[in-house]
Amino acid sequence: MSDNKQKMINVTIDNKTVSVPENTSILEATRSLGVYIPTLCHHEDLCVAGNCRVCLVEVKGSRTLQASCATPVAEGMEIFTNSRLVRTARKHVIELLLSEHRGECLRCSRNGNCELQALANEYRVDEGLFIDIHKEDQPDISSPAIQKDDSKCIRCQRCVRACTELQSVSALCVAHKGADMKITTFWDKALAYVVCTNCGQCVSHCPTGALTEKNYVEDVWDAIYDPTKHVVVQTAPAIRVSIGEEVGLGPGKRVTKKLVTALRRLGFDSVLDTDFTADLTIIEEGNELLQRLTKALRDNEDVALPMITSCSPGWIKFAEHEFNHSLNHLSTCKSPQQMFGPLAKTYYAEKIGVDPKDMVVVSIMPCTAKKFEAARPEMMSSGFRDVDYVLTTRELGLMIRQAGIDFEKLEDGEYDSILGKSTGAGAIFGTTGGVMEAALRTAYEIVTGREIPFDGLKITPVRGLDGIKEATLKIEGTLNKYNFLEGAELRVAIGHGLANARKIMKQVESGESPYHFIEIMACPGGCIGGGGQPIPTTNELRLQRANALYEEDEKMQYRKSHENPEIIEIYEDFLEKPLGHKSHELLHTSYVKREKN
Amino acid sequence: MVMTRDEKLAKINAHQERVNLIFEKIDTLRLMEKVLTLDNNKILEYIKESGLKGRGGAGFPTYLKWKLAADQKSDVKYVICNADEGEPGTFKDRKILEEQAEKVFTGMAICAKVIGASLGYIYLRGEYNFLVPLLVTKMNVFNDDMKKFGFNFTIDLRSGSGAYICGEETALIESMEGYRGEARNKPPYPAEKGYLGKPTVINNVETLVYCTMIVLNEGKKFKNFGTEISTGSKVFSVSGDADVEGIYELELGMTIQEFVDLFGDGDTKAVQVGGASGFCVPRKKFKETIIGFEGVPTGGSMMLFNSSRSMYHILMNYMEFMQEESCGQCTPCRVGCQQLVKGIQAIKHKKRPASYLDELVKLAKTMRVASKCGLGQSVANPFISIVENFREEIIY
């Protein structure tokens, strides 16, 4: 490793000497010593801000205290993390933040998981040193996905940095100065009317309850309690490896079967799986890709390539705003959630003898953008709103707690059928690279009649957390129908986080994209890092959740979407064939051009 | 001891004539011609020997700043003249730019030569936009002259929008780059990583003129004035309850008493030195307080208050200014300023006990060490110096 050559710096922290690499921040240096310095504006996903001033430390010889997150170590530095001056300043900073904050902890969805609350607790600020100056701003509830309450904002700008750096959306910005400084949108418009993609990365990075998902828990309870309603629930791939974390079992736990039981216990009438429609997406999207490749490479027709996945509604809205001249590159496939809705309200409703007007479809998603997606006006192909309510992992966790369910002690359960069975390919949809891997497993086999030549079906080049991943797959030994692909190199790319999507799309827009097929997920890490997932989300947690999905994949009876017996059944029984008439009616969609501001 | 206004003016004028660096008419072209033949180290030596400290308020030794920038390895470097002049009570940079623009440009060019910059910018306060035509005309002539000398250095102009914080050097850079005016974390300092990430020297208008004069006089004259720690002279903006107001270049190191004797109306109860970020000196400390880095440093603002003035209102005025002009990004400054305003109001209106003032002083002390930039750090200066010296006026 080149680390050996790195220059080492000696510093003393609270009288203990340590040697750390050059350019290490004081904060990192102290953490390596096991000294804990509180932070608020710091987040490992984001650039350093140094604005909350909670992580201040004393550096000998320095006129002022130093923000440890923003100050690199220097040779011979003597650092004190817990001096009188430091503690007083830190307490003042916390007191000041509290004085500006609507301190209604008991009425806040982040109660118990709030970084400000935790600090207030640590510093015993019960006496309220300063005058309460919180503003009586009303929350912005315009968006179906995200709610913004400025009165709880501590101006750490983590949301702004997430929106700008991770997502390159910049829907959120800082406006005004001094006492009026606040986090807002362009021209102070309501969130529903700006370029916000509803991805929820701002929510996921907010230390307090200033940014939250729009909560639909009570609506879902109402539906469950309504005896005239048949309430169907679908669970997204990523939920099975994150709901355990949300209810306190620790990260990276696979709890699929307990999840099923919990949903039954909550009173859902049918417990079904978005993984099933993930498999279905692969069939439809895989065939769409092959159709486009056939047109382009065999028939020399003008068709948009690369084709880009369309399962991530945050990504879709981003594309509709920012790259609306390239929307023909998007697969016309609906996302698995939106394939599920109309199938539930047509095919499944008929099967179980329920009038679709009495059916309520609820989905449990790692995502806030899914709330927006479900509310899109075109998502009514069943004749009703296809998906009625979308809950995040966090909202489901809340329902489980409200129902007094001891999640860990739950017995195992099985999904109902049909629309309940899935494959390992469906499961890995929940992580970046997963859709690509699932699609390749199926497409390669359609084209060659053989299994994709990767050990244990693990297509490792598309796995992992690199922002943009690329892979090339040589196609050999094609079946007759696809002999125009013989010897071709299929080039694919995977991007997650919209900042990476932007880079990929710039290439697409300029006509220089070398790929045939691209997977894009709005959130860093894909759905396992979605805006509806447990807070906090860090790279370590993303990896743990992703690994759990890969484990799930390996443990499944079927690992290729086209082998899913229920998929075979639904085509025989109802859909007839991929890209057929019914598919077009129920499973495919179109996109709208939106403005850039 | 009490002088008539004419006697005062005569004394002040004599003092000014004796110093006369900033407003002295010189042939800047001839100077530039000579400068271009000088060794950079020689120039640095002049600046070093002069002991010149920045006149923008922070008082950082100019020699060190230039040296640091000169030592950076980079093909691209910048010189920026800070003409944001936002400190309440200062208006001297405006007059210097109006009357001595060439000397400012020359200072920038000297700096450019020393550090290796080929572009310079004047960051002009939004409210001074009326100066733009004049400056652009003179700038074009200067730029042409530099071209004629074969010296690759061009000056351009950037306008601010009137935010006080944009005078802070890193917020100024953010503003120039098209972002919101917010202070950056330091280090790195602008001399290492400034405008567009390149080594950048930012100097106050007046500092640059002194550099011109120091090089003209080969390091001499300037140091004849002032004290060991505060060498040279300084341009003061005198306002308030003054018998003599306006802009005057005076030696550093005089006491507030000497100053008040010259400028006051005979009833001066306090002098605010350095504007809203400076210190209030009460009458009882006039004799012992030196104007300069060993006593009260100042960017030039000298506001005199006589006994008709309410120190509560003066304090409120400064605090409200800071509350509004804080960029708002960091907690101690954004919320601290609001608490200081609300706090003294609450005490005045008996909503909080007088002892709450002590809590506010502690808060101000925290702001001094915990704020991210000089704005928040300096709020304690007026607050503590006024509260401690005029406690009764604040409370009752």
Ligand SMILES: Cc1cc2nc3c(=O)[nH]c(=O)nc-3n(C[C@H](O)[C@H](O)[C@H](O)COP(=O)(O)O)c2cc1C
């Ligand atoms: C809030 C704030 C406002 C400032 N405004 C100005 C200003 O208007 N003009 C100025 O020259 N320096 C101003 N400064 C100081 C600059 O940050 C910087 O120190 C100075 O321009 C350096 O030049 P000098 O070394 O020549 O003084 C300000 C600093 C702060 C913290």
Ligand code: SF4
């Ligand atoms: S001290 Fe004030 S002006 Fe400076 S960064 Fe903080 S909030 Fe902004």
